[in-house]
Amino acid sequence: xxxxxxxxxxxxxxxxxxxxxxxxxxxxxxxxxxxxxxxxxxxxxxxxxxxxxxxxxxxxxxxxxxxxxxxxxxxxxxxxxxxxxxxxxxxxxxxxxxxxxxxxxxxxxxxxxxxxxxxxxxxxxxxxxxxxxxxxxxxxxxxxxxxxxxxxxxxxxxxxxxxxxxxxxxxxxxxxxxxxxxxxxxxxxxxxxxxxxxxxxxxxxxxxxxxxxxxxxxxxxxxxxxxxxxxxxxxxxxxxxxxxxxxxxxxxxxxxxxxxxxxxxxxxxxxxxxxxxxxxxxxxxxxxxxxxxxxxxxxxxxxxxxxxxxxxxxxxxxxxxxxxxxxxxxxxxxxxxxxxxxxxxxxxxxxxxxxxxxxxxxxxxxxxxxxxxxxxxxxxxxxxxxxxxxxxxxxxxxxxxxxxxxxxxxxxxxxxxxxxxxxxxxxxxxxxxxxxxxxxxxxxxxxxxxxxxxxxxxxxxxxxxxxxxxxxxxxxxxxxxxxxxxxxxxxxxxxxxxxxxxxxxxxxxxxxxxxxxxxxxxxxxxxxxxxxxxxxxxxxxxxxxxxxxxxxxxxxxxxxxxxxxxxxxxxxxxxxxxxxxxxxxxxxxxxxxxxxxxxxxxxxxxxxxxxxxxxxxxxxxxxxxxxxxxxxxxxxxxxxxxxxxxxxxxxxxxxxxxxxxxxxxxxxxxxxxxxxxxxxxxxxxxxxxxxxxxxxxxxxxxxxxxxxxxxxxxxxxxxxxxxxxxxxxxxxxxxxxxxxxxxxxxxxxxxxxxxxxxxxxxxx
Numbered sequence: 001x002x003x004x005x006x007x008x009x010x011x012x013x014x015x016x017x018x019x020x021x022x023x024x025x026x027x028x029x030x031x032x033x034x035x036x037x038x039x040x041x042x043x044x045x046x047x048x049x050x051x052x053x054x055x056x057x058x059x060x061x062x063x064x065x066x067x068x069x070x071x072x073x074x075x076x077x078x079x080x081x082x083x084x085x086x087x088x089x090x091x092x093x094x095x096x097x098x099x100x101x102x103x104x105x106x107x108x109x110x111x112x113x114x115x116x117x118x119x120x121x122x123x124x125x126x127x128x129x130x131x132x133x134x135x136x137x138x139x140x141x142x143x144x145x146x147x148x149x150x151x152x153x154x155x156x157x158x159x160x161x162x163x164x165x166x167x168x169x170x171x172x173x174x175x176x177x178x179x180x181x182x183x184x185x186x187x188x189x190x191x192x193x194x195x196x197x198x199x200x201x202x203x204x205x206x207x208x209x210x211x212x213x214x215x216x217x218x219x220x221x222x223x224x225x226x227x228x229x230x231x232x233x234x235x236x237x238x239x240x241x242x243x244x245x246x247x248x249x250x251x252x253x254x255x256x257x258x259x260x261x262x263x264x265x266x267x268x269x270x271x272x273x274x275x276x277x278x279x280x281x282x283x284x285x286x287x288x289x290x291x292x293x294x295x296x297x298x299x300x301x302x303x304x305x306x307x308x309x310x311x312x313x314x315x316x317x318x319x320x321x322x323x324x325x326x327x328x329x330x331x332x333x334x335x336x337x338x339x340x341x342x343x344x345x346x347x348x349x350x351x352x353x354x355x356x357x358x359x360x361x362x363x364x365x366x367x368x369x370x371x372x373x374x375x376x377x378x379x380x381x382x383x384x385x386x387x388x389x390x391x392x393x394x395x396x397x398x399x400x401x402x403x404x405x406x407x408x409x410x411x412x413x414x415x416x417x418x419x420x421x422x423x424x425x426x427x428x429x430x431x432x433x434x435x436x437x438x439x440x441x442x443x444x445x446x447x448x449x450x451x452x453x454x455x456x457x458x459x460x461x462x463x464x465x466x467x468x469x470x471x472x473x474x475x476x477x478x479x480x481x482x483x484x485x486x487x488x489x490x491x492x493x494x495x496x497x498x499x500x501x502x503x504x505x506x507x508x509x510x511x512x513x514x515x516x517x518x519x520x521x522x523x524x525x526x527x528x529x530x531x532x533x534x535x536x537x538x539x540x541x542x543x544x545x546x547x548x549x550x551x552x553x554x555x556x557x558x559x560x561x562x563x564x565x566x567x568x569x570x571x572x573x574x575x576x577x578x579x580x581x582x583x584x585x586x587x588x589x590x591x592x593x594x595x596x597x598x599x600x601x602x603x604x605x606x607x608x609x610x611x612x613x614x615x616x617x618x619x620x621x622x623x624x625x626x627x628x629x630x631x632x633x634x635x636x637x638x639x640x641x642x643x644x645x646x647x648x649x650x651x652x653x654x655x656x657x658x659x660x661x662x663x664x665x666x667x668x669x670x671x672x673x674x675x676x677x678x679x680x681x682x683x684x685x686x687x688x689x690x691x692x693x694x695x696x697x698x699x700x701x702x703x704x705x706x707x708x709x710x711x712x713x714x715x716x717x718x719x720x721x722x723x724x725x726x727x728x729x730x731x732x733x734x735x736x737x738x739x740x741x742x743x744x745x746x747x748x749x750x751x752x753x754x755x756x757x758x759x760x761x762x763x764x
Contacts, residue, residue, distance in 0.1 A: 153266025408740025
């Protein structure tokens, strides 16, 4: 690795172009680890069903602590878990700590089964206390909605707060606050729980200190022994106070991430604005000569590798954007993260960057280089759309500018909000119910009250109004059910460690659900492309051209087009399609997005702290919801997947990427600032060389200048995807963008592979 002083190196190459122009190779340690941890198709995903060590150990503690207040029970349960989970320090590691070392499904299947039954019964008991639970069960079963009463991770604590003070000081603060006069008993209990949780994580770090010292004393290789001593020193200093170096800052961030996973158990625990809070430590190390950019890059790459070996599928890490004062936020760590991501080229972290009108030219080039590398990173989000949308919802401009993405694409306020939750609304299903007078076409059961006495009569606008009424009913029910769950959470499943890392909660002793400034809930619009194309087909073929009657159209959909092949051909080939710069469809996309955002905003919430916002996305719900949705007027058959995220319907954007992006930029996404997922696939040959890079930059800048909210690009050709299908063992490391996350292509279900193959690929 290089030894040139950082100041000289910066003058010569500039922090944004150091790797590109100076051609520094991947450090040998990183190359070795990447080779050692090549994807196998058997990678373990963290906590997909609760089948992990945490579930078993927490169950052990809960069985003997029934009389404890729930906050203390959760905190002491966390302490028990962190004292019991196995720890290890692997060869070549410098960032240490890992949960998930034991496969309890194999080693302790009976204990796991008992634990799983226990937690499932706990969840059922909570569900039974919610009004409207049976209605939600029915709506979820038919695929109209998704998202029940279940917390699923999705947190970003105040990492800057943790780095500035260190865990021991925060623990001392919680203990000191316990003595405040007049403090209600519930808040006193909450503070005690936070102190226990913080102490538990300090104890977990101390276990690594002892292990590193023990290993170092037995290590025959002098260099590795020195590194183990360094690891022990880093962990020990974090047990005593705040970090002082970039290495220590990264290690503390990693320990906090592991602690939050064990505190909550869910997925999507994310890192927020990762290029901001560690940057002062990097800058101080560079200025003092303790570290150069090559050494910093190696530490970052080790962090990236930990995420992949840990099994985090949607640990979001955000870069760029604007600062709370409105100035540009990019710095040398922003560039370094993108460059390291090109080294690693694995599915984690779920990397994104924010952009705005003042994003530097050099950073746009670095974004394009990262996208061109083919790992599906970074997703790009537009501050010039999201920030005004959040301000319109009532957030201060400073808070809005400090947002980050959590999990897949969800807009979140780090350190200011409770764990994020969502619900999903199947808009093609809403149209199905309207056309079938409130009845599900597949199960033939009534879901909504009659929405029209005579579905064949009236105008398109009348039909559209009935469609909006169905959307309204679904949205209001789903959000009301979610809010009901919010109100029960602190009494059922508080999060003492996460609450301790939310500054306002550490002051008050309240759990994050009760004490954080915001409780955020998103309502996803699922199937935008499908519903827009279906509405466009009905308007074009039934009301404008009068080529078919609405009654015949409904009969064809009920029959899944059996006997109506000519009508299906009209729907597929003659009706306009979203994604082709055709205003006959694009105007409907504008209308649907605007109306959906308005409906979400009109739904009442329990308090001003409870904020819900519209989103356009699906994660992978468009596949499951599609299986429960009858045929659509765009020619889609019953059971086929719906369009993903905010993207056009599969195979329908046939006029090229430029036309697709023009269409996608037409809706006003400020009304749905909660997030969006728009997928695009480009051919590698069209972005090669300097000209290809400039074309890619031009496409991205133009799209976001036109008002696009989000874009995620996979650079891979159809031939490679088809070869990967035929010989999956040779393409285990082929990463593609799915919805709001990346995945290994050959590990995806066939339906999602089909979806990715069907995305049009072409030149920007």
